[in-house]
Amino acid sequence: MVNDWKSYQPVLLPAIKDLHEISVYEKNGGYKALNTVLKDSDTWSPGRVTDEVKAANIRGRGGAGFNAGLKWSFMPEPDGKPRYLACNGDESEPGTFKDRKLFEFNPHLFIEGAIIAAYAMHVDAIYVYIRGEYRPFVKMLQRAIDQAYEKGYLGKNIKGSDFSVEMYTHMGAGAYICGEESSLMESLEGKRGYPRVKPPFPAQRGLWGRPTTINNIETLANVPLVINNGAEWYKSFGPDSHPGPVLYGISGHVNRPGVYEYPAGMSVMTLINEVAGGVRGGKKLKALIPGGSSTPPLRADMLEGVTMDSDSLREVGSMMGTAGMVVLDEDTDMVDVIWRISHFYHHESCGQCTPCREGTGWLEKTLLKIRDGNGEMRDLDLLLAICNRMEGRTICALADAAAWPVRYSIERFRDEFEQKCKKTVYAMA
């Protein structure tokens, strides 16, 4: 599948005019998966749906890459009290801008997937958490949800079955941390988005203390595809360990930035050079941040043979993340870029854990000093020491996300950092 990517036909974002209209979506096979599941509930019991999704190995598209079906199976047996599905459309990781494409061009695929997920997990209400900046997209999604209600795909006794579920949108108000699942729940409950200590995990104690599953928007959009075509079909896209179609967001110094749909496991260099039209201005490639700002940056000479899937990227010391690739050309000042990333994490740290609250600020301050030419060689050791004291020592992964780019850029672009620090030595001599 990956070899003949040029003949690949998009399935998440197919080129169909007005697909966001429910009538067009239905005409093109939309809501077929939901109808199948509800009409043939003997074959498609909730457990069977979960098993199929598990077998397809849909890896979470929000960054962590956990098997979605396995996550669903953590939900306890129903006890008659409310259960929830929270759909994560916060999408605040710098470099990531894919879910908005689904909201705009194919919202019903996601809605259908969320309803099937709700069926599989005996969920009573679906909350779609979308970042506040995406107001135009919230309106688009709300319109699609209203259409789904009108057609009887949402609400009481869907399509004559005994399955009922409600779906609501909930708008954030500008906080990166609310994309973290426990913080998202706090925000949905009307509080500051402070991540919760785990365990208990959301499946045990989630929204309002009830079992809850949190899935990314793109993850849920894969669900109807799996029900319609089967797990084996889904696994025919890309590598076994990380199968399926992927929305690659490519930004930075490329000729044709944008969101592209191709199978998982695409060659990084093919994505940059052929799909995104190569580096802007005929310049050389310097670095790639493969999956959002928190994923460790890679030097151009490390990219030979690397593919966009978790195994391949782990081997070279990075991660797939959200597949939001940021391409940097030879003129990029890496220190400046890493400082700006640190500024982001400092700004977005919720402040709950000391290593993160203090560490992110310290990283930013030290990097700024180096960037402005006032750094000393020992500052590099200091930066690494701060990273050591942040990683794995906080409630959520924001501290890790802040530390990794710093640690790996010092490791992989050390001469550039040293160059800036040396200036001070000469100036002082």
Added chain:
Amino acid sequence: MADTYTFDDKDLGEIRKLIAKYPEKQAAVLPVLWYAQDKFGHTDPDVQELVARTLDIPEAHIHGVVTFYTQFYEKPMGKHVLDVCTCLSCQVCGGYDMLHYLEEKLGIKAGETTADGKFSIQSVECLGACGYAPMLQVTNDKYVNHLTREKLDKLIEELNNDQQPRFESNKMPQHVNGSDK
């Protein structure tokens, strides 16, 4: 003056609808703050008190929420708030140049409001439009993508005439295999 801001019956009806989406009233804090900000243009302490009274939730809690999220304005802002993204992709594609151009053009720094109260500029974190960098958002709503100086000149002129920019749909770029959205 605590009674500077009030919700009328229509507002209260809308707020009841927002509360009905959740099993607990507190969950409506963000939606009601958004509602209040749309109505009054900001959520300063007086507005926070009104929201607290309406939802019967301690004012301290509302204040904590407002200060946590960057999109709630704790004080009155300019009529048009220009949020220029300077984060990662926008940074490397000239976001700071656009910000500085605007600062020069409007004669204010990021974080300030023009004397006539028309414009505020902010330098903000990632707005999720990385492929369309550099970009900005107008008052928590419309995105203006692929910024250039000319585009900024035009935008300011339009906003001065009270014309909001149009929603820019970013089509899928031409696929290598030729399928276009």
